[in-house]
Amino acid sequence: GQQLNQSPQSMFIQEGEDVSMNCTSSSIFNTWLWYKQDPGEGPVLLIALYKAGELTSNGRLTAQFGITRKDSFLNISASIPSDVGIYFCAGLTNYGGATNKLIFGTGTLLAVQP
Amino acid sequence: DGGITQSPKYLFRKEGQNVTLSCEQNLNHDAMYWYRQDPGQGLRLIYYSQIVNDFQKGDIAEGYSVSREKKESFPLTVTSAQKNPTAFYLCASQTGFRQPQHFGDGTRLSIL
16 A cells, blocks of 8 residues: 655664654645654554645644645654654545545654653 | 444464454545555555445455444455455545545454
8 A cells, every 4th residue: 555755764862852753645645644653552643734835833743735735844853852752744535425544654663862 | 432443353264264354434424445465565445335224345355354334344254265354454444525534443353
């Protein structure tokens, strides 16, 4: 199945540093989503983006929906140890009728050194 | 509390055995989904359902079956035909078109 190109694959940073990750696709999406997954848990929604060019913040997190609708990025400012986890981007597309299909990126593993 | 409940958290399957993973939601969402997650990979869609008594195959439906007899329940059966069932299984629901999907906490299935 289709997957989004997400980079970087992993990041090892010091507490307090800023983080940036992005997703690109050859297809256009109507909605971009960013999730965080802790080990052994389900993904938790961080930010949802609905319009091209949209910039949305959630605390220390900021995400943007690319103008071309084929990319999105997520920034985390002033990272803290609890930011550790796997971050997934996901693009929402139509999948027949009124059904939506989520296409997931391969994930970015974030490790934060206290 | 409103949410999506998956059970059990861990499940073990013997060779030739069918096993059923439970997914229940009290969010009154119409659409429900099942995904499979393998190490180092994103989520892949197994089955989805837009409404009671209707469901459709996703990208990797072979060896799996589902039912949707009630709005709040969408159980997944991993049949003996699924030769590589060891994975983390995630159930999700969605409130409406173009809205985010919300996930349960997953079931980890292993082979004995």
